[in-house]
Amino acid sequence: MPERTATIASRSGLHARPAALFAEAAGEQPVEVTIAMQGEPADDALDAASILSLMTLGAAKGDVVVLRAEGEGADAALDALVKLLETDLDAE
Amino acid sequence: MQNFQGVGVSPGRIIGSVRQMPKPVSEPPSGERLASDLSPEDAVAGLKAAAQAVHDELKGRADSASGDGKAVLEATALMAKDTMLLKSASKLINVGSSAERAIWEAGASVSEMLHNLGGYMAERATDVLDVRARIVAELRGVPAPGIPASDTPFILVAEDLAPADTATLNPAVVLALLTSGGGPQSHTAIIARSLGLPAVVAAHGVDSVADGSEVYVDGAAGLVAVSPSDEQRAAATAWAETSATLAEFDGNGTTADGHLVPLLANVGGAKDAVAAAALGAQGVGLFRTEFCFLERDTEPSVDEQAAAYKAVFDAFPGKKVVLRTLDAGADKPLPFLTDATEPNPALGVRGYRTDFTTPGVLERQLEAIARAASESEADVWVMAPMISTAAEAGRFAALCAAAGIQTPGVMVEVPSAALTAAAVLREVGFASLGTNDLTQYAMAADRQLGPLAELNTPWQPAVLRLVQLTVEGATQESSGREGAAKPVGVCGEAAADPALAVVLTGLGVTTLSMTARSLAAVGTVLKTVTLEQAQELAQLALSAPSAIEARDWVRAKLPVLEELGL
Structure with missing residues (x-):
């Protein structure tokens, strides 16, 4: 299954506005994307399009997360989402 | 024509159409099953x-x-x-x-x-x-809870408003606030005054007025009238004109004969402070520091606090800023300071008392204040909330001195502090009357309860007597030493009521601190009376057998209030 790691760049972590922007972007992808903290088993990965899941994940700035997706367009979706995580969304 | 009489808590005469705030959504019964005809x-x-x-x-x-x-x-x-x-x-x-x-x-x-x-x-x-x-x-298929979303202006009617409702209350669309419950010190009253919206609370039955009905609201008289009369229409038009002139304060609180009563603002952060300075406030009489602490699990660092305090001080260079140390507990719980399981939180470990159970937080706050004060040009005074005895006042003064704070003071909210004001003031440099809590404790009446609204007003002669005793204590303390009596200000909601402001001035209160929106109205009315007249009105209020008569008698002698719709 294609996967990518990304380091959270937003100052407030994956909360608040960054979480909302990321969840919305994940929901717009043609494939289902999951998110987990690095080192956590893939079975425990959460739905990346769920803002509530993102909030319970509690990823802070500098934390590394793993994104996974399968199917047509998975690679492009993951690339786009990694880029979003590695941008400081609080600064926008 | 149908009338409702409540308690007027924020002046203004206005006509508009009613929107009822939907009742809170009830919990679907536990175990409620899917209807049998639904897959x-x-x-x-x-x-x-x-x-x-x-x-x-x-x-x-x-x-x-x-x-x-x-x-x-x-x-x-x-x-x-x-x-x-x-x-x-x-x-x-x-x-x-x-x-x-x-x-x-x-x-x-x-x-x-x-x-x-x-x-x-x-x-x-x-x-x-x-x-x-x-x-x-x-x-x-029922309306969504919360304040109705609407593009057309309306008068909001609710049972009571919670602090959380302020976030969704758009003052550009909401013309006035009416509640069937709540009291004069309720959150609705505080929200209305800070937004400058006319408001009437404890108007029983007002929640039965149909959506879309046209009503007249007089936020000073506490009147709500369905199907307004021609006189009421004229009054609303006149208010629209006077309110424009009442929006500006010239920055000079004084009686007609030149007795100075600086009018200060109550602020809760830098944004408030900047707005208050723009509205002409002569300083800050109550800087609430809770904003730095609320909704946090841990204590903010000294650096973080100092930066936040300095931002407020910087709005008033060369002017007085009276800061109140952390006032947690009762209606402002803080997870790292207060015990949520207390059976009687208003009488519990709150205000200065949290230093008994969690020492250190206050000392670190004083350190941050002293640092911010040394880096700003404001004249910073610091007071502790919920002081009950002279010994507590003395200990607080010692903590301030150790931190390098020049002017320590106390809030007088507990009747014991008013009754022993001379001894309390011997320990500190000033006192500030917090009339909201002083009223709640003197009358033994919870601030938030609608049924107790009549008890819970600073017009109660007993409360006015406690104000007088505090001023007398300050005078007594000054006898036998050189210099004037130590200042006794008022920073509760009472100071924002123009009629009460006159009475407080007559009782010898030296400064009045209020929500910045009320400065102009209070300043305008104060300028119409001499100090001697204010003293006579104070005696009149003290001699009244009830709060209602105290208010009515004083208002009758201040025709300017009726003219201005205050």
Whole structure:
């Protein structure tokens, strides 16, 4: 299954506005994307399009997360989402 | 024509059409089953449609909002169609639960999960509960809870408003606030005064007025009239003109004969302070420092506090800023300071008393204040809330001295401090009367309870007597030493009532501190009386057998109030 790691760049972590922007972007992808903290088993990965899941994940700035997706367009979706995580969304 | 009489808490005469705030959504009964004619698939589809509708409505509001409010609404909109929430609700529907009950339970467990994570996530827990209530309302086909969204201006009618409602209250659309419950010190009253909206509280029966009815509101007299008369229409038109002149304060609080009574502002942060300075405030009489601490799990660092305090001090260079140290407890709980299980929090470990159980927090706050004061040009005074004895005042003064703070003082909110004012003031440099709590404690009446509204007013002669005793204590303390009596100010809601402001001046209060929006009205009325007249009115109020008569007698002698609609 294609996967990518990304380091959270937003100052407030994956909360608040960054979480909302990321969840919305994940929901717009043609494939289902999951998110987990690095080192956590893939079975425990959460739905990346769920803002509530993102909030319970509690990823802070500098934390590394793993994104996974399968199917047509998975690679492009993951690339786009990694880029979003590695941008400081609080600064926008 | 139908009239309702309540307690006027924020002046203004206005006519507008009524919108009732929908009742809170009731919990779907535990174990409520799916209707027998509905398949789980259809119920799940119905839930998803309701969730989508709630999402669209919140998203629409987010699009027209700005700043922090917009971000919160966007996040809340996403929660409405969150897959985690809907999947767990769908599971419950598939085992036979009704859609309403399923989303209710799913929302509860997600909210609890967020709450347990603490910090920012815990703050969002209530947003999940709000979304859940909206989805249930949508499923039931009843109006969404909360303040109605509307583009046309309206008069909001509610049972009472909570602090959380302020976030969604748009003062550009809401013309006035009316509540059937609540008292003069309730959150509704405080919200109305800070936004400058006319408001009447404890107007029994006003929640039965139909949506769309035209009503006249007199926020000074406490009157609500359905189908306004011609005189009332004229009064509303006249108010529209006078209110424009009442919006400006010349920055000079004085009686007609030149007795100076500086008019100061109550502020809760830098934004308030800047706005207050722009409205002509002669300084700050109450800087509430809770904003630095609220909704936090841990104590902010000294650096962080010093920066926040300095931002307020910087709005008043060369002017007085009276800072109140942390006032946690009772209606302002803080997880790291106060015990939420106290049976009687108003009489519990709150205000200065949290230093008994959690020493160190106060000393670190004083350190931050001293640092911020040394880096700013404001004349910083520091007072402790909820002081009961001279010994506490003495200890607080010693802590201030150790931190390098020049002017320590106390809040007089507990009747014991008023009764022993001379001894208390021997220990510190000044006192400030917090009339909201002083009234609640003198009358033994909870500030938030509608049925006790009549007891809970600073017009109570007993409360005025405690104000007088405090001023007398200051005078007594000054005899036998050189120099004038130590200053006794008022920083409670009482100071914002122009008639009461005159009485307080007559009682010998030296400064009045209030929400900045009230400065102009108080300043205007104060300028119409001499100090001697104010003293006579103070005696008149003290001699009244009841709060109602005290207020009526004083108002009758101040015709300017009726002319201005105050």
